[in-house]
Amino acid sequence: MENADKSPFSFSMREEQIRQVFAQMEQRGERLVAIYHSHPAAPAYPSPYDIEHACYPETAYLVLSLAGQQPVLGCFRIHGKQVTPLRCILY
Numbered sequence: 382m383e384n385a386d387k388s389p390f391s392f393s394m395r396e397e398q399i400r401q402v403f404a405q406m407e408q409r410g411e412r413l414v415a416i417y418h419s420h421p422a423a424p425a426y427p428s429p430y431d432i433e434h435a436c437y438p439e440t441a442y443l444v445l446s447l448a449g450q451q452p453v454l455g456c457f458r459i460h461g462k463q464v465t466p467l468r469c470i471l472y
């Protein structure tokens with residue numbers, strides 16, 4: 382997905398591109414398991430904006446922070462404005 386905001390501080394997705402991506406996934410027999418984005422200067426935790434706009438409660442939200450010397454990856458479920466940390470297994 383492209384960041385329709387073209388900003389390092391926020392992101393949004395165009396509805397048309399969301400539809401295209403879901404159609405492509407369906408054709409390939411894929412399903413949405415995670416949504417990833419990065420925080421260039423903020424912690425690896427969903428921001429109030431992320432929480433407010435989260436609309437896939439069955440999906441893991443991966444937030445990569447690049448604020449420190451080492452990248453930090455957080456993994457969460459966001460449902461009804463509640464954030465639940467998930468255990469991430471990286472390969």
Ligand SMILES: [Zn+2]
Nearest residue numbers: 420427428431
């Ligand atoms: Zn965020």
